[in-house]
Amino acid sequence: MTTPINPSYDCIVIGGGPAGSTAGALVAAAGHSVLVVERDAMPRQHVGESLMPETYWVFERLGVLDQLAQSRFSRKVGVQFVSNTGRESQPFFFRSHDPHPSSETWHVDRAEFDEILFRNAAQKGADCRDRVRAVDVTFDEARATGVHLDDGGNQQRVSTKVVIDASGQQTLLANRLGIRRVNPNLRKAAIWRHYRGAARDESGGGVKTIILHTSDKNAWFWYIPQADDLVSVGCVGDNDYLLKGRGSPEEVFAQELAKCDAVQSRVAGAEPLDDLRVAKEFSYSTDRAAGDGWLLVGDAWGFIDPVYSSGVYFALQSAALAADCVIEGLAKNDTSAEQLGKWGPDFQAATNSVRRLVHAFYSGEFRVGRFVNDHPEHRGNLTDLLIGRIFKPGVATMFDDLEPWLERQLAEAAKVDAV
Numbered sequence: 001m002t003t004p005i006n007p008s009y010d011c012i013v014i015g016g017g018p019a020g021s022t023a024g025a026l027v028a029a030a031g032h033s034v035l036v037v038e039r040d041a042m043p044r045q046h047v048g049e050s051l052m053p054e055t056y057w058v059f060e061r062l063g064v065l066d067q068l069a070q071s072r073f074s075r076k077v078g079v080q081f082v083s084n085t086g087r088e089s090q091p092f093f094f095r096s097h098d099p100h101p102s103s104e105t106w107h108v109d110r111a112e113f114d115e116i117l118f119r120n121a122a123q124k125g126a127d128c129r130d131r132v133r134a135v136d137v138t139f140d141e142a143r144a145t146g147v148h149l150d151d152g153g154n155q156q157r158v159s160t161k162v163v164i165d166a167s168g169q170q171t172l173l174a175n176r177l178g179i180r181r182v183n184p185n186l187r188k189a190a191i192w193r194h195y196r197g198a199a200r201d202e203s204g205g206g207v208k209t210i211i212l213h214t215s216d217k218n219a220w221f222w223y224i225p226q227a228d229d230l231v232s233v234g235c236v237g238d239n240d241y242l243l244k245g246r247g248s249p250e251e252v253f254a255q256e257l258a259k260c261d262a263v264q265s266r267v268a269g270a271e272p273l274d275d276l277r278v279a280k281e282f283s284y285s286t287d288r289a290a291g292d293g294w295l296l297v298g299d300a301w302g303f304i305d306p307v308y309s310s311g312v313y314f315a316l317q318s319a320a321l322a323a324d325c326v327i328e329g330l331a332k333n334d335t336s337a338e339q340l341g342k343w344g345p346d347f348q349a350a351t352n353s354v355r356r357l358v359h360a361f362y363s364g365e366f367r368v369g370r371f372v373n374d375h376p377e378h379r380g381n382l383t384d385l386l387i388g389r390i391f392k393p394g395v396a397t398m399f400d401d402l403e404p405w406l407e408r409q410l411a412e413a414a415k416v417d418a419v
Contacts, residue, residue: 005129005151008159009035010330012147013126013166014134014173016042019298019315020166021117021128025062026323027164028125032330035158036126037149039133042118043111047192047279047306049232050076050209050224052313053094054388056102058320064120072227073106073113077206079386081368082262084213089369093204097383107207107226137163137173137294144293161293162326162335166319168299169282179287185359186283186305189242191253191276192222192234198270200225209309214259217364221256221263222306231270233263236306239280249278282306289322289348290341297322304351305358313388318347350390356399357385365409375401 013024016038024036038044053076059065078093094103122128131152138146138157146159165173174180200207207225214220219237226232235242235256246252253276257263285302289295298315321343329339360366372379381398389395 005035005132005149005156005158006033006127008146009033009127010160011035011162011164011326012037012158012160013164014137014147015166015168015170015298015300016040016118016121016128016130017046017114017166017168017298017315018117018312019168019300019319020164021114021121022058022062022316022319023164023166023297023323023326024126024128025117025121025124026320027326027330028121030327030330031125032327034121034126035160036118036121036128037132037134037147038118038128038130040130042130043115044130046110046114047190047234047277049107049110049226050222050309051105051108052309052386052388053103053105054390055105055313055316058316061320062117062120064116067116068106071106071108071112071116073108074225074227075206076105076107076209077204078208080208080210082210082212083367083369084215084217086262087369088262089372091204091208092383092386094383094387097380097387103387104206107209107224107232109226134167134172137165137176142292144291161330162340163294164319164322164326165294165296165300166298166315169303171284171286171296171300173294173296174286174300177291181285181287183283183285186362187239188236188283188305189239189278189280190234190236190282190306191242191249191256191278192232193253193276194226194273195231195233195267195270196229196273198225198231198233199266200229200231211307212260212262214256215261216259219256219259220307221260223263223266230273231267233267234306243278243280250276288337288341289344290325291337293335293340295322295326295340304355307358307361308354308386310351310354310388314351318343321347346391353385353390353396353399356396356403360402360406363406363410365413366406367409370409371402371405374405378402 010032013036028034078091080091081089133150135148144163210223224232297319378398
């Protein structure tokens with residue numbers, strides 16, 4: 001028989017994904033009562049299989065490094081880019097830049113990976129419940145004071161000192177408070193599926209994430225080799241371009257695949273699984289990270305784009321930073337917006353480097369190999385960003401040269417088009 005949910009906790013976390021489980025584990029490990037609620041049954045399916053290496057430090061703090069190292073997950077050792085003409089960049093092998101174990105990571109099965117973190121939070125002392133939906137957050141004026149839960153039809157209001165919204169792209173609190181802002185320049189959609197038996201290049205001692213443009217540069221593909229001879233293949237483009245007036249997602253995926261010889265050759269003879277999925281308009285931000293008695297972490301705080309596989313790292317890192325503010329705030333009985341949101345400004349500034357790199361990618365003229373050839377002094381900074389070292393001093397200086405270089409590339413392309 002399931003133990004009843006208590007009427008009050010020091011902290012309630014909405015969402016049992018990477019952000020919610022990380023925050024719940026760390027706050028519980030500090031000795032506070034924590035409830036983590038996840039609306040779906042664990043394990044649950046989710047897109048986002050490729051990790052940034054900088055996740056290592058959060059995994060170390062959570063105590064799950066050994067479990068991940070002994071898992072069946074494919075080891076990710078680098079990133080490679082393929083242009084619209086099929087030209088392949090030299091791989092960015094992370095350990096060549098820094099031989100520390102933190103320079104390599106994994107391509108994970110998100111259902112299994114998320115469950116590892118969810119169970120770890122329980123082991124750290126959090127009360128973790130799946131199939132429990134957070135219906136709403138209750139407020140006393142501007143202060144969050146509890147969460148209204150639906151546990152299989154049983155309604156219950158649970159009080160708390162702090163609500164951590166880790167509800168992912170559902171963005172429960174941000175939607176309620178009207179602080180969610182879709183990025184008008186990144187209204188993208190993704191269509192993806194898995195293949196069994198597709199090509200795997202393990203020449204570098206592991207697998208790489210490969211980013212490949214279509215011939216007309218209207219879309220791009222991710223190619224992520226996973227365990228069990230599976231490869232995740234996804235197509236990303238403007239929402240209207242992919243999803244309006246072109247037929248079913250299956251048909252559109254096939255049309256875009258026909259424009260990318262480099263993906264076609266890799267999946268030739270492989271078995272496409274019957275698991276095609278679609279996500280759309282996933283790039284957004286929120287006006288603030290916290291208020292009195294509440295804060296946002298992970299995708300509930302914001303999401304940029306899948307191109308550099310930053311989503312899970314941002315989820316883990318934001319959750320760890322936010323958990324420290326919660327722990328400190330509970331210790332000194334200060335759960336104000338100022339205390340709970342102290343992590344936000346520095347994190348926002350650091351993630352802006354990835355945001356700028358994303359906009360460079362979508363310019364259509366960011367040829368990684370050419371930029372590195374023109375500016376070899378920035379190969380280290382670019383690799384640092386691909387690793388996820390967004391807090392490293394000086395890493396953003398690359399943009400002092402990248403953005404003017406990109407303007408010149410766009411101007412040259414415009415001249416060619418005008419001829």
